[in-house]
Amino acid sequence: MPTLETTTSVDSALDPSGGPFEGSELPDFSTATYKDAYSRINAIVIEGEQEAHDNYMSLGTLLPDQAEELARLARMELKHMKGFTACANNLGVTADMPFAQEFFSPLRNNFQAALQDGKVVTCLLIQALLIEAFAISAYHIYIPVADPFARKITEGVVKDEYTHLNYGQEWLRAHLEESRAELEQANRDNLPHVRRMLDRVAADAAVLHMEKEDLIEDFLIAYQDALTDIGFTPREIARMAAAALVG
């Protein structure tokens, strides 16, 4: 294919010498604006890790033979939570926990309802797929624009989160046929919540130089990868993922 070097301009934005395209510039971590946005984003992360801990412990009651492994995952989440708490302290920020608890309430309520009904598949979709994919994508996008202290901690966390995503994938892959209908329903019920959560956090994330478009696409890539691994076809996955795009 030809290069754009030879053109006058297909579009001025294609000229790498100009235009605001360097997305990886670091924000100023010391401003009040940054700290204000960080107080909510950091709280979401801390709350997310706490909920993940609680959810894995709860899943252990539904899957007693897996309780030990689930407790191990849960302990990792608590370790992450401590790391992210240290990140806030490092910047002199107090996490806005009431905001974060309310932020997670739709998914928490759905998880708790599924737990009461003994719906393992729905619980796994919410925690091990949606929340983990949400976390992985957000951490990946955060790492290049994080302060050095937080960057190091987040890089360590991301590696762990993949193992959690894998846990959910493996269980669901092994039980796909009997889980299929429940998975599709749980996807319909919960993916729009993820979309709304991303919408709500977009303005604060932008202050941290994390863009909503990136967050959504990266979330969907992680989620689609998990669904592929579980055994859904590309067409089924595209249809399921659309709930996050148009929800």
Add this chain to the structure above:
Amino acid sequence: MFGLIGHSTSFESARNLARRLGFEEYAEGDLDMWCSAPPQVVERISVTSPTGKRIEGAYIDSVFVPEMLSRFKTAKRKVLNAMELAQKNGIDITALGGFTSIIFEDFKLLREQQVRATTLDWQRFTTGNTHTAWVICRQVEDNAPRLGIDLHRAKVAVVGASGDIGSAVCRWLSQRTGVQELLLVARRPQPLVDLQEELGGGRILSMEDAMAEADVVVWVASLAQASSIDPSRLPRPCLMIDGGYPKNLDTRAAGDGIHVLKGGIVEFGSDIGWQMMGAAEMANPQRQMFACFAEAMLLEFEGLHTNFSWGRNNITLEKMDLIGAASLRHGFQALGLESPAPVPSLSST
């Protein structure tokens, strides 16, 4: 396994394609939704060469559309995510089609090798430019005589001469074809001077001046300059090879004595049984495709799992020979003029 990374030619055609393939939610979505949508493996393909060898491949739609070009970060992300998807699917050699390789080069994505947990392995990708350049040269050599143009007495303008494909075409036409004179046109002067020195010939001209003299025009630049073509100034007959992307010269320039041929397109000897080239608006979508895509197939047929075409100005005549021979061996043919009007003499001599 080979891979093709492609995209629709416009947002509207992308939505139509989504509807046709049964992705109704995407068909209804707006551009913002498409900007956030991840790449998809939309089709698995099998191709059998006349040699009997059968290869398997996948078509990945990057979900990029040209309307996203003004959003640098979106365009960049689409390309990198599609490449990551190809690699994650274990594809050995993937061609970067349409705007994909242009964005990769112009946005300097070589600096972005890490995509989340994946380190992109450049050996698994090819721009396909070597095959495209070879096919364009073949199209010049096969079709000019059909219009009564004797290449040894013809002036051939290459618009976009200093680009990766353009410079390769210039090298081939001056050393292998022996055209009378190359007219070198490009936006930036210095690379043209360097090319002229390397070729040991060729005349650097503005596009306007080149058009007034060219018996053959090889167009390998992108869209913008096409608007300044004034067909009335072109000599008759004139063969124009539209190797740019997107291909839209025919609507601007074709007419009395001017023959526009879609450049860098090949036709396979039998139906492939895929849906995706319909989206690329090929005349015979079951057989025709971009030469860059065919390069990935050829490299797979030949077991050459390497970034055969990569970077700029690395296309040698030897590489063009190699890929050209493979192209013929595996049943590809450069697209030719359908029914050329016989023109007895060369108008500019």
